Amino acid sequence: MxxxxxxxxxxxxxxxxxxxxxxxxxxxxxxxxxxxxxxxxxxxxxxxxxxxxxxxxxxxxxxxxxxxxxxxxxxxxxxxxxxxxxxxxxxxxxxxxxxxxxxxxxxxxxxxxxxxxxxxxxxxxxxxxxxxxxxEEASYLAEYAERVVSKLEQKVNDLEVEIAARKQAEQQLNQYTEEVEDLYNRAPCGYHSLDKDGVFVRINDTELSWLGYTREELVGKMNFADLITRDSLKAFQECFSHLKEHGSVLDIEFDMLRKDGTVLPVLMNASVVKDDNGDYLMCRATVYDITERKALQQELERQARTDSLTGISNRRYFMQRAEQELGRSRRFGHTLSMLMLDIDFFKAVNDNHGHAAGDMVLILLAKIACNAVRDVDVLGRIGGEEFAILLPETDTQMAAQVAERLRQEIETASVPIEQGPAIHFTISIGVATLRDDDAGIDALLKHADQALYEAKQTGRNRVCIANAGTHPMPAQATEGGACDE
Ligand SMILES: Nc1nc2c(ncn2[C@@H]2O[C@H](COP(=O)(O)OP(=O)(O)OP(=O)(O)O)[C@@H](O)[C@H]2O)c(=O)[nH]1
Incomplete structure (x- = not known):
């Protein structure tokens, strides 16, 4: 049918x-x-x-x-x-x-x-x-019209209710959109989205203010890679490739470049947004300004490397640098010498003038030593009143000359004090040069220390050279006294 x-x-x-x-x-x-x-x-x-x-x-x-x-x-x-x-x-x-x-x-x-x-x-x-x-035709038409009109009225009512509901939904949507926009733009972190080539699609006000650009200058025009420092560029490009391949990257640190050329260190998290076919549409990134954290980190690192009284390298960092220099000198066949310095009768300085005056002496010694050496030399405070200087590409004769010059400079320096005459002090210095049979920095330090002991034993305020039998004494190292180990 x-x-x-x-x-x-x-x-x-x-x-x-x-x-x-x-x-x-x-x-x-x-x-x-x-x-x-x-x-x-x-x-x-x-x-x-x-x-x-x-x-x-x-x-x-x-x-x-x-x-x-x-x-x-x-x-x-x-x-x-x-x-x-x-x-x-x-x-x-x-x-x-x-x-x-x-x-x-x-x-x-x-x-x-x-x-x-x-x-x-x-x-x-x-x-x-x-x-x-x-x-009857008339009664049919009347009933028909009544049915249609009542249905139309009902429809109009339904439409009015629907329109009112839609208006309310539209208002709520507008409010919500405004709220989201506001949160996006005023967030305490940067937000941006990039297309598949890395060109800006969107960026929030916070990140714009950090970078010093306007939205018009960036969106659709500039590539994110244009805002990366030369040093960070390779790391960033690797990170962007990884992001496109794996869908997300976490806690990537690199340096961005502001419009005025200054550097902005940032930490970034990003994830890929795909279209319905699963193809890359854009990536969304959250960016944090880590300037303060970086500065703090650098300060902590500096403090960990530095002797707080004198501002020069502490023993741990000195040894670290010395190991690096040892590696370099062995690799390139360069000579490497070490000076060990110790203030003479320093206990008496403390006893006679007080600990604070003793500190001033240590600070002055560090300052003079710092000015006396080259940038490539490594200066460190390795004990209470003991200092060491590592001299790369320096043979025994040159090292002894540096030591003698330093000894003389210290001999003529003085620390003024409030009551009484200024404090004069002297230092003894041991010099050693790396030998083929030295196992490492400790061996070099030991030889320099032995020469220093010799300088102390033979009258102080002098320069002594380890294994002087194999390294002739330089002519200049005589004034305050010089000796062979
Ligand atoms: N003011 C001050 N003194 C220190 C510091 N570190 C170590 N000293 C002092 O350095 C002195 C070292 O004395 P000693 O080891 O007896 O040696 P010295 O008196 O210099 O005698 P010689 O080395 O034999 O000439 C001690 O009195 C320590 O208290 C410091 O940071 N500040």
Missing amino acids: KILIADDKAENRYLFEVLLKAYGYEVVSAANGVEALEMLRQDRVGLIISDIMMPVMDGFKLCRVCKQDERLKDIPFIFITAAYTSEKDEQFAMSLGADRFIRRPIESDDLIGIVKDVVAKQRAGHTPSLPAQEK
């Missing part, structure tokens, strides 16, 4: 078709009453299932025309509607000669049950009780 479906919604027609075909019915469908009538006049149909609200010709009119047509009036007619759901709607529909009135939603099983029932009754010769054509 063939069933005609009249419904303006394609998805409804499709669902009916699938369902009814599954139960062995043939199905034809029309999008409105006029189309339905054309089909009914060309084809033999056993049942009409019609929506009510349709354009061109609605379901009420379709039913009335069918029931007035001799060839169509016996075809059973079922209304199915989601819009005309009141009792009056049903009464009016049934008054037109319909067999059934179904309100949506309805379960498939129930719908099929009704279809089977209506078909069975029709086969048994049953016809609807009150065909519409028996009603």
Whole structure:
């Protein structure tokens, strides 16, 4: 048996078709009453299932025309509607000669049950009780107009409610968008997004203010790589490739360049945003200004390397640098010499003038030694009143000359004190040069220390050279006293 479906919604027609075909019915469908009538006049149909609200010709009119047509009036007619759901709607529909009135939603099983029932009754010769054509035309039109107008009023009401709800949703959305924009722009960190080439797509106010650019100068114009220092560029490019390949990067540190050329150290986290096909769309990055942290870190590192009283390298850092220099001199076959310095009778300075005055002496010694050596030399305070100087690419003779010059400078220097004459002091110096059989820096230090001991033993205020038998004493190292170990 063939069933005609009249419904303006394609998805409804499709669902009916699938369902009814599954139960062995043939199905034809029309999008409105006029189309339905054309089909009914060309084809033999056993049942009409019609929506009510349709354009061109609605379901009420379709039913009335069918029931007035001799060839169509016996075809059973079922209304199915989601819009005309009141009792009056049903009464009016049934008054037109319909067999059934179904309100949506309805379960498939129930719908099929009704279809089977209506078909069975029709086969048994049953016809609807009150065909519409028996009603007066005027009363039909009045009722029809009432049904349509009440439906239109309801529709207008529904639309007004919907419009009000949409306006409210739009307002909320605008408010939310403003809030998100505000949070994005005023965040305490930088936010930016880059396209696949690294060009800015978006950037927040915070990061713009750090960098000193306007949004117009960056977005769509500049590549992020243009804002990276030369030293950080390689690391950044590797990080960007990793990001595109793996989808995210965490805690990457590098230096950015502000518009005024100054450096901005940053820490960055980034993740990739993909399109529906899974292809790279853009990356979003969060950037933190780590200037203060870097400065603090550098300060802590400096403090860890530095003797707090004199400001020169402490023993640990001196030994670290000395190991590096030893490696270099061995690699390039250069000579390497060491001076060990110790203040003579320093205990007496403390005892006679106080610890603070002793500190001033240590500070002055460090200052003079610092000025006396080259940039490549390594100066350190390795004990209370003991200092060491490592002299790269320096043989014994040159080292002894440096030591003697320093000894003389100290001999003529003095520390003024508030009461009494200024403090004069002297130093003893041991000199050693790295030998092939020296195992390391400790051996070199030991030899310099032995020479220093010798200088102390032989009268102080003098320079002594380790293994002087193999290294002749320089002529200059004589004034305050010089000796061979
Ligand atoms: N003011 C001051 N004194 C220090 C400091 N570190 C060590 N000293 C002192 O340095 C002195 C070293 O004395 P000694 O080892 O007896 O040697 P010395 O008196 O210099 O005698 P010689 O080395 O034999 O000439 C001690 O009195 C220490 O207290 C410091 O940071 N400040």
